Amino acid sequence: MPAHRDFQRSDRVGEQIQRELAELIRLEVKDPRIGMVTLADVEVSRDLAHARVYFTQLGGAEKGQEAQKGLNNAAGFLRRALGQRMRLRSVPQLRFIYDDTPERGAHLSSLIDQALAEDRAHHADESGPAEGTGPEEDGATDSDRDPDAGPERGA
Numbered sequence: 733m734p735a736h737r738d739f740q741r742s743d744r745v746g747e748q749i750q751r752e753l754a755e756l757i758r759l760e761v762k763d764p765r766i767g768m769v770t771l772a773d774v775e776v777s778r779d780l781a782h783a784r785v786y787f788t789q790l791g792g793a794e795k796g797q798e799a800q801k802g803l804n805n806a807a808g809f810l811r812r813a814l815g816q817r818m819r820l821r822s823v824p825q826l827r828f829i830y831d832d833t834p835e836r837g838a839h840l841s842s843l844i845d846q847a848l849a850e851d852r853a854h855h856a857d858e859s860g861p862a863e864g865t866g867p868e869e870d871g872a873t874d875s876d877r878d879p880d881a882g883p884e885r886g887a
Contacts (some may be wrong), residue, residue: 743821746774749783752817753826756810757803765802767795772831776824783824786831796830803828 772786787803789796803810803859807826815823 739776742776742778742780745780745824746776746783748818749776749824750774750787750813751786752814753780753810756813756817760813761806761810763802763806765798765800766806767791769803772833780820780824784825785826785828787828788831789836793830793832793835796832799820800828800830801822 750773752773757766757771767789769787769789772788774786774787775784783801784883787799789799792847807828811823814826816818823838827867
């Protein structure tokens with residue numbers, strides 16, 4: 733058996749737990765705090781005793797925290813159901829963690845867009861083109877121009 737493996741057993745078990753949990757949560761869990769959750773990742777410890785289940789949910793951090801409470805409350809039920817579905821000597825203890833990465837990404841993206849808009853407005857005010865000298869005055873649009881043809885090539 734090779735000493736270096738690309739996939740460890742804990743990785744394969746984590747992937748299987750993620751698939752089974754997604755189905756169990758969708759079909760079996762009836763807690764009203766848990767809406768449409770998406771399981772982002774499952775990290776299983778090397779000894780297969782503990783599993784961190786990362787999930788996202790639309791509706792913001794407040795709903796995500798409520799769903800986390802509901803999922804952690806249902807962890808015993810889900811662990812027992814996993815034990816019935818999977819061939820493991822012992823099923824890892826489940827800990828659900830709300831993953832706010834999509835919200836943080838959207839927030840950062842909006843900050844970048846805002847900064848770019850402010851920068852464009854600042855530069856337009858600072859050095860606006862004189863009337864009649866801008867590229868839009870010659871009747872050609874950006875799509876009509878060759879992007880490789882610069883002023884030195886006689887565009």
